[in-house]
Amino acid sequence: MNIKKSYKFAFKSATAIIFFVALALYALNYFSQANLSLTACLIFIAVIYLFAFFLLQYRIEKFIYNRVQKIYKHLVLLDPVNAKKLEIRNDMNTLLKEVEQFTSSKKIEIDNLKIQEEYRRDFLGNVAHELKTPLFTVQGYLETLLDGAMHDKSVREKYLERAQNGVDRLIYIVNDLDLITKIESDVVNLNKTNFDIVELFKEVFELLELNADKKGIILLFDRKHHKPIYVKADKDKIRQVLINLVENSIKYGNEKGSTEVSIEPLIKNKLIVKITDNGLGIDKKNLPRVFERFYRVDKSGARSQGGSGLGLAIVKHIIEAHQERIYVNSELKKGSEFSFTLELGQELLD
Template sequence: MKIKKTYSFAFWSSFYITLLTAFALFLSAYFLLDIWLSFTYLLLYISIVFLFTFLIIQYRLEKFIYQRIKKIYDSVSILDKSDLNKTSITSDIDTLSREVQKFAESKQQQIRNLNLREGYRREFLGNISHELKTPLFTVQGYLLTLVDGAFKDEKISLKYLNRANKGVDRLISIVKDLDLISKLESADLNLNKQPFDMVKLVKDVFELLEMKAKKRNISLLLDKHYEFPMMVIGDVERYEQVLTNLIVNSIKYGKINGTTIISMEPHKGKKILVKVKDNGEGIKEDHLSRIFERFYRVDQSRSREQGGSGLGLSIVKHIIEAHNEQIFVKSKAFRGSEFSFTAEKLEQF
């Protein structure tokens, strides 16, 4: 076992002090007192001197090192002093240096994370401000036009009221989505878990989105014919929302005359993996880590042209995590995207 450096220092310091003390004692006894000390007495004396010298030196070294390091900690205001108390005192300089380095790196990472979150927070506030401001100003503009006299023209008033109503609908959609995310984050949303057939749910969502897909001539397909149901346990309404949001995204950003393919397969024994794959424009790698953030848009101009609250993928992620499941994404620019999520499989299936 490697001897710690301060122990080694204390040992040799004590050894030299003991030798010097023993030599001084021998000289004093022989020349001044003119007596011979017995070997046993000399050995006992040397042992006592060595032991106490070693303990005193080692203790003082530990206290010295600890006090100096604590002073360094105290001098850096951003460091948490409670972290120092959690770490055992060591007199090994190498170990202590590694601990301090590790501690400093941990704090630097925390600072980077805080700066990153602050950047996300500012961006989020800017995004939500923009998302709310646009429909609000639209509604206000149409209503002011009507107040200024346009209401007298029946055709214009009807057209403007319909446009204002669309703006209100978008505001309601954003507020509802934000409320849903808040409930999911605070675990305030009660999930009504029950068995259901995932294949049937996918087909139902296909029917629901058939007209939207036809506008871009995108085919909604299953990867194969499923002879038997794929029974899972979960909140069917929430999973419907997950599939709807993912398929709507694949339609919005899919290639015209393209396809959206849904597949289901067993995953790690007790799970089913549902995949939503398109052959659209795809997502660049540097965007993948942020696509589940609220209001984050890969292409700002294209996304707002397509409409939506900008909260779809964030809602998907929260719903999946509320079921204690996982969501994955694979994508390359101009090669399409694949979103997949797990669901708990019903045991007898």
């Protein structure tokens, strides 16, 4: 039987009171020679006992309620929405559990806010750092031209071309920032269609062929695909994924190396796409962070390679928006493999 602790307190208190009253009655009867019957004494004791019990119980509950009410008022100040849903209770065990749950949830919220604040500081610092380099580059060339170099035609054209490259880099960074912000905010809706991913890879290869030729890198498939391989996804977004991954493999690939693409069945309605290179590779300790915004594995030469530092973060968000998975395997100085899953198109499922 579950008896409230306040009842036990009231019971013990009432027992002590009635014991005192019984002694008083006995003394009164003994010294005053009052002829009180046993029945009358018992009735008197029972009345006093019940009165003391309910009085103490009422006073205790009111005392606890008043104190607990103050606690709930503080909770309402901390969280007006959720705290108002809580029912004020006198039971201390239930109260303790509710307060512990409340403080635990607040601790988690505070920890998340700290993480978000740190993330915000890092993000702003990274954005400022990424924008600063091309801005200062453009500013330097324009100031040089305004100081008199513009009168020399050869210098003028060269500096204007370099300033233009700086502006292009700024636009590239801003566009990537805009894209990743929209993706993270679920502003961009996926327009899923059936399309041939082999053909899409060929388009990407043609687009990046010039970049690959500059480093002598060969772009190839692991085997010949005589038939189209249809997938169901947002074609434009997947094109962005392929461009980012292939461009990344070229950027960090070795001279006269290769970037190889393989497309393999995974399960009944899924396939896996792999982009493999034999380039610089990634140290094992850096692998968990490669998809972070602005995180660069090669701190020394990364910025000289260009890019916004957002490519892999965009890839991850696009793949996860499709409810798919992306993986990375790499070994330092031996190369990297980025792979992701996609849903098979209806043509293949049929």
